[in-house]
Amino acid sequence: MEDVLGNSSFSDYFSTGFPLQSMLDFSCEGDTMPLGFMELLGVQDLNPSVFGMTPQAPLVTQPLNNPCSPKIESPAEILNQPATPNSSSISSASSEAVNDEHAKVGDQEEDQQKTKKNDGGSRLKPKKTNQKRQREPRFAFMTKSEVDHLEDGYRWRKYGQKAVKNSSFPRSYYRCTTTSCNVKKRVERSFSDPSIVITTYEGQHTHPSPVMPRSSLVSGASAVATTFGMGMQRTPSHYQQPFAADALSPLNSGQNGSSFNPSFLHEGSFCSPGASLLKDHGLLQDIVPSHMLKEE
DNA sequence: CGTCTTTGACCCGCGC
């Protein structure tokens, strides 16, 4: 099992058999939306500003790994049984991610130090570690959006941009501006559908969501609902799904060669019969810490 | 002035 996101671009997959098909074929048969992606992102004290997506940016986001889809059966998923009902298949994140999950907070500082040593200092100093560069767990989203950089409640600094092979759209690299937080994210457009933005988060925030980003001050909590929760039932064209990076594995791709159909994004039927799921808990259950839900 | 973006150069891992 390879860390697909780490070794190849989404575009590669879009252009080579569209493995996303499996991810987008949300034939959810389960009764829950077991995706606790924010937990996996390390957002533990999510406040309403998180995911205060830019209001003017129409969003339709999909996780590239539908936890409900029985079609996704990467070895990682099979091996990594969900620790909690709410996070079930999310642990389908790459095995590396799972390992990191185990290491998680405890090793975070260490990882950061390693990262600094390896990525930063090593530029001028000869790196001498026989360890492979450690990668954080990564989770990506497909988002139907006009803007590349979606507001998610955190502040990001763009530190790089690279042209992606087999894609006419560049990939942008962002880093959380909070000191001591080395969460990164990559943003790129789908090669097959330029209206789709693929955002890949790497690492876990070590801090609560900062103050409302300037551009999102307008909406705040309502944006959260609109984008991730209730809004998903009201406005089917606005939803977002996380997916485990591993979902892009060629393993998954081989299951269905048919092309990715972006129009599906508009159907608002991810986890199709589960519209009501979203009503009760739905994504909110997954993206909002349980204690927050309890408070409500 | 602080923050953010742009962009060319560099480093590293991997495949051939």
Add this chain to the structure above:
DNA sequence: GCGCGGGTCAAAGACG
């Protein structure tokens, strides 16, 4: 070993 592509750095410029 070499080349390619992904990822990162950091200086310079833009912007409010």
